[in-house]
């Protein structure tokens with residue numbers, strides 16, 4: 001492989017806080033190393049449509065504290081097809097780009113892996129998803145912010161739950177992962193958490209609510225990960241079985257937005273800079289990751305094909321002990 005003189009960067013899939021910090025780090029690290037950077041707009045769609053802008057140090061000023069992504073993002077169906085990837089490759093060749101940084105989640109990495117292999121094109125990923133569901137890395141960009149946003153909402157809802165002696169069922173995001181739900185439930189002192197990784201028995205949930213009620217427990221917060229079911233259905237079943245009043249809150253996209261926490265900004269800075277270094281070392285088909293506070297590179301194949309372990313049992317045990 002020849003010397004890298006120009007790289008591309010894009011954000012793909014659901015936006016997550018810290019993506020801007022990563023873009024900034026990619027651009028500024030590359031600039032220091034005398035490498036030019038092209039930013040593609042709306043993820044792989046920008047590659048296919050040749051929708052891009054040249055980026056320099058100044059173009060990433062004042063973005064480190066912003067949620068979302070200044071490059072915009074999309075889930076591209078066209079890139080999943082051979083023809084879309086062919087057009088993307090043509091754009092990269094026309095622009096004399098020698099390497100690509102893809103900031104996104106598992107779907108984006110699947111596309112990056114396929115593309116990089118098909119065209120023997122150097123691609124490095126940066127894990128950016130609130131779901132924290134990429135195997136091989138302890139954290140992904142945006143999960144810390146999402147947990148903090150959700151926790152803030154849960155704290156507020158608890159005021160009403162306590163004051164009005166109600167059961168609240170709160171649905172959090174996470175796709176097929178219970179990561180956000182487990183963190184929020186433990187940090188928020190919630191009584192129950194239902195996650196996709198574990199089955200639950202609604203009768204058992206209701207038994208503990210009823211027993212608690214008899215003991216004088218006046219409020220209850222049940223966190224439901226979206227991958228486990230709909231909060232409205234669960235609240236309905238709890239009401240039917242216990243006869244107690246329930247309320248439902250679906251936190252939704254509020255969890256994706258907002259100012260990135262310090263942890264997501266630091267992670268974005270580290271991942272962005274490391275991704276450029278990996279490209280310069282001739283690495284490809286890998287994503288950056290962080291393991292026990294050390295930066296690591298993980299094969300796309302490993303990150304995509306393995307399920308991230310959650311330590312769910314120790315969380316569930318602790319939640320039970322502490323409530």
Ligand code: F6P
Nearest residue numbers: 014105129130131173174175256
């Ligand atoms: O993957 C991030 C995520 O926010 C998931 O938690 C959620 O299931 C999904 O994206 C929502 O996607 P969209 O923004 O396309 O509705």
